Amino acid sequence: MAAASDRRPLRFVSVRERDFSIHTARRIVSGDVRLSVANEGPDAHELIVVRSIVRRLPLRRDGMTVDEEALKPEILGTLEPGEPRTRRTLELHLAPGRYELLCNMSGHYLGGMHRELVVR
Amino acid sequence: MLAILLTFALSATVSVALSIWATSRSQHRALVIEVAARQRTLAERYVNDVLLARAGARADPAKTAATLAESARALLDGGTAPAVDGDDDAAEIPASASGEVRAQLRQDLRLVRDLTATGAALLAQRPVATLELRAHERITTADPVERLRILAALTANVSLNASRTIATRADHDIGALITAQVVLGAAGLLTSLLLAWALIAATRRQTAHFRSLVTSSTDLVLVFGAGGCRYVSDSVIEMVGRPCADLLGLGFFALVHVDDRAAVEAVSRNGEVRELLFRMSNRFEEWRHLEARVTDLRQDRHVRGIVFNARDVTERVRLEEQLTRQAFHDGLTALPNRALFRDRLDQALSRARRSNEALAVLLIDLDGFKQVNDSLGHDAGDQLLQEVAVRFGAVLRPSDTLARFGGDEFALLLEGANKSRAVGVARRLLDCLQAPVALTGRELVLSASIGIVLQVGGDTESEELVRHADVAMYAAKEAGRGRSEVFRYDMTRELGEQLGLEHELRLGLQRGEFSVHYQPEIVLETGAVVRVEALLRWVSPTRGSVGPAQFIPTAERNGLIHQLGAFILAEACRQTVDWRSRGLLPDSFVTWVNLSGRQLSTGGVPDLVRGALQAAGLPPRYLGLEVTETAIVVDGPAGDRARAELQELHEEGVRIAIDDFGTGFSSLGQLRRFPVDVIKVDRSFIQGVEHDAKDAAITANLVSLAHALGLVAVAEGIESDGQLASLRELGCDLAQGYLFARPGPAEEVGRALLASRRAAGSTEHLRASA
Numbered sequence: 001m002a003a004a005s006d007r008r009p010l011r012f013v014s015v016r017e018r019d020f021s022i023h024t025a026r027r028i029v030s031g032d033v034r035l036s037v038a039n040e041g042p043d044a045h046e047l048i049v050v051r052s053i054v055r056r057l058p059l060r061r062d063g064m065t066v067d068e069e070a071l072k073p074e075i076l077g078t079l080e081p082g083e084p085r086t087r088r089t090l091e092l093h094l095a096p097g098r099y100e101l102l103c104n105m106s107g108h109y110l111g112g113m114h115r116e117l118v119v120r
Numbered sequence: 121m122l123a124i125l126l127t128f129a130l131s132a133t134v135s136v137a138l139s140i141w142a143t144s145r146s147q148h149r150a151l152v153i154e155v156a157a158r159q160r161t162l163a164e165r166y167v168n169d170v171l172l173a174r175a176g177a178r179a180d181p182a183k184t185a186a187t188l189a190e191s192a193r194a195l196l197d198g199g200t201a202p203a204v205d206g207d208d209d210a211a212e213i214p215a216s217a218s219g220e221v222r223a224q225l226r227q228d229l230r231l232v233r234d235l236t237a238t239g240a241a242l243l244a245q246r247p248v249a250t251l252e253l254r255a256h257e258r259i260t261t262a263d264p265v266e267r268l269r270i271l272a273a274l275t276a277n278v279s280l281n282a283s284r285t286i287a288t289r290a291d292h293d294i295g296a297l298i299t300a301q302v303v304l305g306a307a308g309l310l311t312s313l314l315l316a317w318a319l320i321a322a323t324r325r326q327t328a329h330f331r332s333l334v335t336s337s338t339d340l341v342l343v344f345g346a347g348g349c350r351y352v353s354d355s356v357i358e359m360v361g362r363p364c365a366d367l368l369g370l371g372f373f374a375l376v377h378v379d380d381r382a383a384v385e386a387v388s389r390n391g392e393v394r395e396l397l398f399r400m401s402n403r404f405e406e407w408r409h410l411e412a413r414v415t416d417l418r419q420d421r422h423v424r425g426i427v428f429n430a431r432d433v434t435e436r437v438r439l440e441e442q443l444t445r446q447a448f449h450d451g452l453t454a455l456p457n458r459a460l461f462r463d464r465l466d467q468a469l470s471r472a473r474r475s476n477e478a479l480a481v482l483l484i485d486l487d488g489f490k491q492v493n494d495s496l497g498h499d500a501g502d503q504l505l506q507e508v509a510v511r512f513g514a515v516l517r518p519s520d521t522l523a524r525f526g527g528d529e530f531a532l533l534l535e536g537a538n539k540s541r542a543v544g545v546a547r548r549l550l551d552c553l554q555a556p557v558a559l560t561g562r563e564l565v566l567s568a569s570i571g572i573v574l575q576v577g578g579d580t581e582s583e584e585l586v587r588h589a590d591v592a593m594y595a596a597k598e599a600g601r602g603r604s605e606v607f608r609y610d611m612t613r614e615l616g617e618q619l620g621l622e623h624e625l626r627l628g629l630q631r632g633e634f635s636v637h638y639q640p641e642i643v644l645e646t647g648a649v650v651r652v653e654a655l656l657r658w659v660s661p662t663r664g665s666v667g668p669a670q671f672i673p674t675a676e677r678n679g680l681i682h683q684l685g686a687f688i689l690a691e692a693c694r695q696t697v698d699w700r701s702r703g704l705l706p707d708s709f710v711t712w713v714n715l716s717g718r719q720l721s722t723g724g725v726p727d728l729v730r731g732a733l734q735a736a737g738l739p740p741r742y743l744g745l746e747v748t749e750t751a752i753v754v755d756g757p758a759g760d761r762a763r764a765e766l767q768e769l770h771e772e773g774v775r776i777a778i779d780d781f782g783t784g785f786s787s788l789g790q791l792r793r794f795p796v797d798v799i800k801v802d803r804s805f806i807q808g809v810e811h812d813a814k815d816a817a818i819t820a821n822l823v824s825l826a827h828a829l830g831l832v833a834v835a836e837g838i839e840s841d842g843q844l845a846s847l848r849e850l851g852c853d854l855a856q857g858y859l860f861a862r863p864g865p866a867e868e869v870g871r872a873l874l875a876s877r878r879a880a881g882s883t884e885h886l887r888a889s890a
Contacts, residue, residue, distance in 0.1 A: 018256075019227055019274075020255070020257050020274070021258060041220070041224070042220075042223035043224060043227060043274075043277060043278045043281050044281045044284075044285075063266070064269065064270065081281075083285070083288075084224070106273040106274075106276065106277050107269075107273030108274070108277070110259060110270045110273075111257045111270055112256075112257060112260070
């Protein structure tokens, strides 16, 4: 998790996850944000926020999950798998740039659960 | 206690039911989890089967696809999950109830369909990119194999997550069950503890309540054990006025009356359940009667003893004793009454029958007691009875039973007495009455008539014995009073005759069988009839003509003499008026009527005489009353009253004659003071006047005495001319007897009066008439 580096007010960003898509604002202002993540199910989902450095994220050898080890420096925050119909929060400091929000449960990324977020 | 057990039972039942329900549910969930987890394996197997089949190897992806689909449907809606070769058997699983799990299983079913559709398209070499994806996958790759693997991963993922969710729910349920069990157990335990506390508190309150009741109750509570008295209530300590320690053990029995001690000790040992009445000394060393209800509670673990619940019934016992005493004793003399005498006689007869011993019953009746009562009043009579009871008691043995039957009648039971002893006792009883009794300033000498009956063994009833004694007593009275008679069976017959005569007398009065005859009395010098004596005559339908000598004594005894006296007085007055109205009588003619001693002693003669005179309209001077010598010489108030009444009548003009003169013991002084007009010399002297010098001398003296006192002398019972001549020589004034005329009815006498009046022609010869 990233700690806030400046004192601007915390922004709330709503994120909805469902089989097999992630919905949120496409663009937000940089700064400290609090992601309010709602899992609408039916499956369990996690959330990983990664700075987008490439168009296609690298996969592990199983070909079904993103290689988080390889992306480790770029990962800003992670929410472990959450049960359907639950809401969790993740506080981040997002600098201007492009970010990828994804669920890395087996097949979920490839099944469509990823979303690009542009921070200005 | 019952509430505690019920609480425990309810808690245990709920707990067991919950456990059974939870176990059953866990078993079902385990099957569901197993089948859901198996979907991951099946999805991966399906991908391999498709790839093998496409490569031409032996594989049956359709079968795997069917197993996948059937398992997904069974997971969602319940039913049979098919067996998997080399792995699991078919399993019957319930439909999922949880909304979240059902959503995941529906997604699983959709993914299975997408997966198998993609697999089928791949094997059929159809393009997969155009397949509609039902589970909202947004797969972008065009590689059909990669697409197949992604779908398999998604299917495995969702089924695995579904099984995890179910497992998590199961864990939650088990946790909830454990919590429920703990809560239930705690609640049951708490409830039980509360109930136990409440039970203990209630028991303590009840114990305190009962202790308070026992200690404050006026009832006496004692508990006995093997060593004697173990507990006494405060009321016992209060009653006996001794410390508790003195009563415990054997100390209590020392306070029980010696006659009751054995019974109390026995009951306190054997616990026989019964009512027990015993006496116990109180703080004032008075004997109190206690009535105890004895309860054997030796088997009761709370008591372990024999309990006496006693109460003081002394007042009740005393009242009962008093009532019993009143019921069986005479209140005046404190002697046993008739009922108690009868009871003792019954017992004595029973003993006599067994032992063949003799016993005697004496019935004692005081002579003349009624006169005492009438003349001195009932208080004096009561004092006399008390004195008699004391005197009788002084000459008897303690074992003899003396009773008062009522009035002046006493009874005596002598057990083991023969005839000589019974007669001896009767003699002592009569002797003890010889000493005068001082009453209201006077001294009375009493006598009694005693009937004795003896019984040796036999089956005679007490009632019959008393009746026989009564007959003997009656015989003693008949024989002259102041004596005793031993019962004989022929007495019964005599008594029966007496009773019969009494009965017929009463009937005769009712039926009008009585009439009045008149016997003329003549002047010895002239033979003129100058007076008549009215005589009662009874013609009984069964006895015929009965003379006064036969029935007057009986009438005097039973009181009929009063009615008969009133009858003859009224009739004589009426008849005299009748004769006088017909001019048959000279002016000095007097009709004489006999007055009995009973009438005189009872009193009320002036009213009776005045009533008869007024009713008939006869002036008093034409009526004369004849009284016996013995009747007017009675001592005491009754005699005084009789003399006063006669004096009163004499002053009003009624003539008075002394009948049977010479047979009594009247003194000359009395004769001088008494208002007498005529003396009638008793017939016993007249009968001997002709031949017996003594009778002649007595008669001469009696005639002289009469003349000396200015009285007229009348000779009774003249039956012969010799007697008539002698009396004429002695100077007797008037005569009466069969020689001149027998008593006759009024008509016959009326004719004689008429003849006499004609013969006399004048009234100058009536000098002798009083």
